Amino acid sequence: MTVDSNVDFSLYGGAETTKEPKDVRSPRRTVVVRPTAQDDGKSYPGPPPNTNDFLWLMTEEPHRSRRTAIMKAHPEVTKLMGHTPVTKYVVFFVVTLQLSIAIYLRNTHPLSWGFIAWAYIVGGTANHNLFLAIHEICHNLAFRGIAANKLLSTFANLPIGIPYSAMFKKYHMEHHRYLGEDSVDTDLPSRPELVCLNNVLGKVFFATFQILFYALRPTFIRSQTLTRWHFLNISVQLVFNYFFIMRFGIPSYLYLIYSSFFAGSLHPLAGHFIAEHYLWDGLPQETYSYYGWLNIFAYNVGYHNEHHDFPSVAWTRLPALRALAPEFYDTMPSHPSWPMVTINFIRDKDVGIFARAKRVSKKHLAMQPKADGKDLENDDANVLDASRKPSQTREDTGLFSFAEAKWIPRHYPTPVASILLRIFLMEQLRNVVVIGAGVIGLTTALNIQEKGGYAVTIIAEVLPSDPKTIKYTSLWAGAHHVSHAENDPRQFKLDSDTFKVMWELSAPGGAAEACFLRLPQIEYYGQKSELDPHHLSWMPDFKSLPESSLVPNTLSGVSFSTLTIDTPVYLNYLLSRFLSKGGAIVRGSVQDIAQVVEGGASIFTGSKIPTSPDAVIVCAGLGARFLVGIEDKDCYPIRGQILLIRAPWIRFGRTISTKEGLWTYIIPRRSGDVTVGGTKIDNDWYPNPRPETSEDVLERAFSLCPELAPPEIRAQRAPTIDDVRPIIISEGCGLRPGRKGGIRLDVRWTENKGKKVPLVSNYGHGGQGFQSSWGSAFAATELLENALKEI
Numbered sequence: 020m021t022v023d024s025n026v027d028f029s030l031y032g033g034a035e036t037t038k039e040p041k042d043v044r045s046p047r048r049t050v051v052v053r054p055t056a057q058d059d060g061k062s063y064p065g066p067p068p069n070t071n072d073f074l075w076l077m078t079e080e081p082h083r084s085r086r087t088a089i090m091k092a093h094p095e096v097t098k099l100m101g102h103t104p105v106t107k108y109v110v111f112f113v114v115t116l117q118l119s120i121a122i123y124l125r126n127t128h129p130l131s132w133g134f135i136a137w138a139y140i141v142g143g144t145a146n147h148n149l150f151l152a153i154h155e156i157c158h159n160l161a162f163r164g165i166a167a168n169k170l171l172s173t174f175a176n177l178p179i180g181i182p183y184s185a186m187f188k189k190y191h192m193e194h195h196r197y198l199g200e201d202s203v204d205t206d207l208p209s210r211p212e213l214v215c216l217n218n219v220l221g222k223v224f225f226a227t228f229q230i231l232f233y234a235l236r237p238t239f240i241r242s243q244t245l246t247r248w249h250f251l252n253i254s255v256q257l258v259f260n261y262f263f264i265m266r267f268g269i270p271s272y273l274y275l276i277y278s279s280f281f282a283g284s285l286h287p288l289a290g291h292f293i294a295e296h297y298l299w300d301g302l303p304q305e306t307y308s309y310y311g312w313l314n315i316f317a318y319n320v321g322y323h324n325e326h327h328d329f330p331s332v333a334w335t336r337l338p339a340l341r342a343l344a345p346e347f348y349d350t351m352p353s354h355p356s357w358p359m360v361t362i363n364f365i366r367d368k369d370v371g372i373f374a375r376a377k378r379v380s381k382k383h384l385a386m387q388p389k390a391d392g393k394d395l396e397n398d399d400a401n402v403l404d405a406s407r408k409p410s411q412t413r414e415d416t417g418l419f420s421f422a423e424a425k426w427i428p429r430h431y432p433t434p435v436a437s438i439l440l441r442i443f444l445m446e447q448l449r450n451v452v453v454i455g456a457g458v459i460g461l462t463t464a465l466n467i468q469e470k471g472g473y474a475v476t477i478i479a480e481v482l483p484s485d486p487k488t489i490k491y492t493s494l495w496a497g498a499h500h501v502s503h504a505e506n507d508p509r510q511f512k513l514d515s516d517t518f519k520v521m522w523e524l525s526a527p528g529g530a531a532e533a534c535f536l537r538l539p540q541i542e543y544y545g546q547k548s549e550l551d552p553h554h555l556s557w558m559p560d561f562k563s564l565p566e567s568s569l570v571p572n573t574l575s576g577v578s579f580s581t582l583t584i585d586t587p588v589y590l591n592y593l594l595s596r597f598l599s600k601g602g603a604i605v606r607g608s609v610q611d612i613a614q615v616v617e618g619g620a621s622i623f624t625g626s627k628i629p630t631s632p633d634a635v636i637v638c639a640g641l642g643a644r645f646l647v648g649i650e651d652k653d654c655y656p657i658r659g660q661i662l663l664i665r666a667p668w669i670r671f672g673r674t675i676s677t678k679e680g681l682w683t684y685i686i687p688r689r690s691g692d693v694t695v696g697g698t699k700i701d702n703d704w705y706p707n708p709r710p711e712t713s714e715d716v717l718e719r720a721f722s723l724c725p726e727l728a729p730p731e732i733r734a735q736r737a738p739t740i741d742d743v744r745p746i747i748i749s750e751g752c753g754l755r756p757g758r759k760g761g762i763r764l765d766v767r768w769t770e771n772k773g774k775k776v777p778l779v780s781n782y783g784h785g786g787q788g789f790q791s792s793w794g795s796a797f798a799a800t801e802l803l804e805n806a807l808k809e810i
Contacts, residue, residue: 048363049299049307049352053345070217070368073208073377074298078484078591080198080378081305082327088665088748089328089344096329099340103333106161106318110152110175117145117178117278121263121271129273139286142278144316147288149175151318157188160333173252180275182256183234185249190237195330199305199378205237206296212236213372222365225372229292230283288317290357293364295323298374302352303533305376309354310341321357324348346729346746350667350691448474449807452615452632454646455782456482456604457493458586458792460638461593463781466796467636467803468602476620476632477597480608483590487751489706492640493590495661495753497686497694498789499583499672501540505554510761510787513794515557518581520793525582534589535582536689539671543573545678553577570723572677583672584789585688612637612648612778616771631771633810634803636779640756643763643782651763656754657785658703659696660712662720663748667691668730675723683719685727692748693727695720699786701757708750717743758783762791764798766806777806 090096120141127134156172159165169185176184190205197203212232216225225232243249264272283289294309309321320326322337325348332340341348354360364370449472453464456479468475481491500518504510525535541564542555555561555577564576598604607623609615612635614622619630639646644654666687674684686694696716721727721740728738729746763780770776781799784791 050355051352052349070371070373073373073375076376076378085347086328089347091748092745093343096343099336100331102160102163103335105335106155107171110171113145113148114178121274122267124274125267125271127270129270138274138277139281142274143281143286146179146278147282148316149179150282151320153184153187155318155334157191158330169248173255176256177259178275179279182253185252186243189243199376201377201379202240205240207375207377208372209236209240216372222371226361226365227284229289230280287358288313290360291320294354294357294360298376304352307354309357313357448472449633451475451634452619453477453636453638454609455479455638455640457640458590458788459781459784459795462792463636463638463796463799464602465593465597466800468597468600476603476605478605478607478609478620483594492753492755494586495751496586496789498586499686500581500790502790505550513791516794516797517791521582531592533689534585534592536687537582540581541576541578541673543570543576543675545573545676547575555579583686583688585690610647612646616769616776634777636781636799638781640782641754653759654783655702655757656704657757658700658752658754660698660708660752661694661696662713662716662750664693664695664727665746665748666693666727669693673724683723685720685724708752713750755786756783757785766802775810779803
């Protein structure tokens with residue numbers, strides 16, 4: 020398979036392999052205190068970015084999941100939360116200092132070098148400090164009460180000269196809540212900025228006038244409703260300005276304005292504006308910290324990952340937060356210098372206005388209407404995250420659909436317009452609907468779309484960017500590529516075809532390198548293999564283990580090189596790639612296959628014009644058991660329960676299958692998380708983790724891999740299972756879509772108004788979905804093409 024490189028997937032950059040060395044890259048501009056195997060701290064692994072567009076992501080912002088993990092590992096973090104009284108004293112001191120200097124310079128010419136030097140060196144530093152004081156206060160971290168914080172913010176605004184504190188609070192809260200969401204997070208550059216400033220001179224202009232961009236951009240992108248606090252801020256500032264000018268003269272006021280301009284221009288402290296959320300070194304990291312001495316003047320805003328993870332931790336305690344969880348923060352790249360950030364931003368062609376990660380606002384996602392026509396605003400199956408809804412009314416039509424070869428999600432059409440546009444521009448294409456957006460549905464839809472000659476639409480109730488749910492099994496997978504096709508030639512072909520594709524994708528510089536982790540794998544068995552050659556002998560670096568290398572209660576074992584899949588990242592990679600090729604996706608719950616055969620995706624978009632498909636691909640997983648028109652009673656659940664552990668030092672896979680039927684595995688992901696399991700229980704529909712099962716899984720996993728305990732503990736003493744408990748991120752369970760007789764890959768026929776419509780089945784993969792996904796997609800595509808030839 021040839022990997023299409025038309026779309027920029029720099030999100031998925033990185034290098035990790037057991038054999039090939041990393042590519043030689045340019046020297047990086049960030050540092051890592053405790054580099055992991057994933058990030059050696061010496062070179063940056065990402066491919067060159069697409070300088071003509073932002074990086075559009077389908078993944079959730081990273082801070083919520085890290086906050087959950089840290090609170091799980093360090094519950095004492097709650098002791099760091101809350102306001103700090105020292106803030107108000109610092110504010111009073113800096114306000115007094117600025118006003119005193121302004122009065123002192125009242126008889127100095129505003130264009131003299133001395134005046135400008137005072138404004139840049141002292142005034143710029145002081146007013147930047149006040150900018151960040153307002154930032155701190157807007158999180159209610161100066162007083163316990165909200166009103167007191169707002170009044171202090173208004174007071175801190177006085178030397179800035181322009182009223183903005185009340186407006187800033189609203190925009191900044193949305194920045195935290197909707198990080199990266201286009202047209203909602205006003206910290207993001209706009210499209211006109213990208214077009215006009217995409218060169219060295221443009222970046223110089225942007226860096227020089229940053230304060231104006233940050234002040235004016237929100238008014239064009241997202242206006243606010245003025246409240247009494249806005250009016251108070253404006254009126255107090257205007258009254259203060261008037262009396263200050265009347266008493267001390269215009270030069271004193273100009274000193275304050277100069278100071279504000281310099282504070283947000285080419286000033287050492289202003290580097291944090293660019294340092295915080297621009298993408299660097301080709302890494303998929305949206306937020307960067309800075310731990311240098313300039314934090315003294317900046318309310319420790321350099322601790323920016325820490326701040327976004329825990330906005331309720333005051334600035335005086337952010338260093339303590341970092342010290343509390345070094346396994347999370349010291350392994351992430353950070354900036355060594357704010358001034359150098361600005362310099363590198365201007366001169367480096369791989370960084371610019373384009374180097375920001377954006378997400379389509381949740382209001383653009385398609386919503387399935389209730390029977391009464393109202394949006395399912397509070398239905399977890401239909402809302403990506405009910406706790407993160409934009410304040411404005413959500414459009415209940417938001418089909419992902421693009422007629423061009425590029426993914427340009429900033430121009431989302433309505434579902435009706437999308438479908439009509441596709442029909443108009445692609446009238447010669449075959450209209451194909453894929454039901455299901457798990458790994459099988461996504462891979463199949465992508466493969467068909469990339470074939471050319473097809474306009475593919477996915478209909479799914481749950482998407483990979485949704486919160487985890489028992490309805491969506493793919494997110495619960497480990498997952499690694501270890502075939503179990505011992506005496507099944509068809510399964511062997513599906514698995515081996517998939518491995519070839521994934522191995523290519525995971526290669527250094529590959530299109531989806533950061534979705535995978537190449538690593539050595541050991542499989543232990545409770546019985547001797549009767550196969551000769553072994554069913555895994557085709558894997559790279561395959562070896563049979565000598566008896567001396569076996570663990571207790573095993574009789575044989577093998578080692579080889581394989582890969583693991585970071586399932587949330589990989590699923591969103593598939594979705595992004597599918598969309599970039601012109602695919603479309605609609606959220607909807609299909610009850611009867613006849614619905615789709617007659618109306619296609621239009622039944623979920625509100626369109627009165629049916630778009631009946633030329634073919635339907637059923638990748639419904641366990642849902643095939645209940646889908647009217649399919650109702651495959653051979654489908655059944657295979658319940659699996661896992662633990663997710665934060666252990667970035669684990670860079671090997673290990674599995675043991677005992678003769679008693681117990682199955683234990685250690686599956687590390689590239690991100691540093693490790694999935695440990697597991698269980699395989701047929702016809703168990705229970706949707707929640709069982710505590711006793713989690714305990715059993717943990718005991719078996721620790722017995723198989725005591726290296727799960729942190730290395731600093733193992734260096735001092737023999738580890739115990741209790742050493743692993745603090746680094747458990749979560750527990751979960753999924754219902755693998757099993758099927759008697761194995762995977763169903765076939766074609767049957769139905770009719771729509773006299774027209775024959777093929778129904779291609781591609782479901783029933785059990786626990787082998789990821790490792791057979793591409794092979795199954797190839798087989799389903801072949802079935803589709805052969806069927807369409809008969810029409």
